[in-house]
Amino acid sequence: MTMKISRQGSIVFLEGVIDENADFSPLLTELPPLQLNLLKVSRINSIGVRSWMKFISLWGDKPMEYLDCPAIITDQLSITPVLLGLKKPIVKVMSAFISYVCSKCNQQEDLRVARTQALPKPVSDILSPSCKSCGGTLAMINADQLSIFKA
Secondary structure: EEEEEEEEOOOEEEEEEEEHHHOOOOHOOOOOOOOEEEEEEEEEOHHHHHHHHHHHHHHOOEEEEEOOEEEHHHHHHHHOHHHEEEOOEEEEEOOOEEEEEEEEOOOOEEEEHHHHOOOOOOOHHOOOOOOOOOOOEEOOOOOOHHHHHHH
């Protein structure tokens, strides 16, 4: 499924796969701050990352917000910080799904973390929720994912 762009009020929704067919150009006419909800992005490949980086370059230094980033996007943002802005961070990640794993049953869950929960608290202050399967304690798989909130 190729990336689709839709709108609800002031929020722009991206859905599907960000790949060689992804066209970000319609977003260039949006008024800042651009609010992108990424919840329904199902996959991204390297060519899709390159297209997204080109869009960020063309967008310039206007403000932008990412909402409900799924774990695949959270991972990509943490390893490709240029997706938060080229010369300086222009993007604020407002909410993202962070991957947790249960220490008891190894069940993995992606839990939504809001910017207000992640900042200015250090990682150790974020509560470890309980596993829905067995009640064990969930721990973040990769605490580096929280770096996306610092921009």
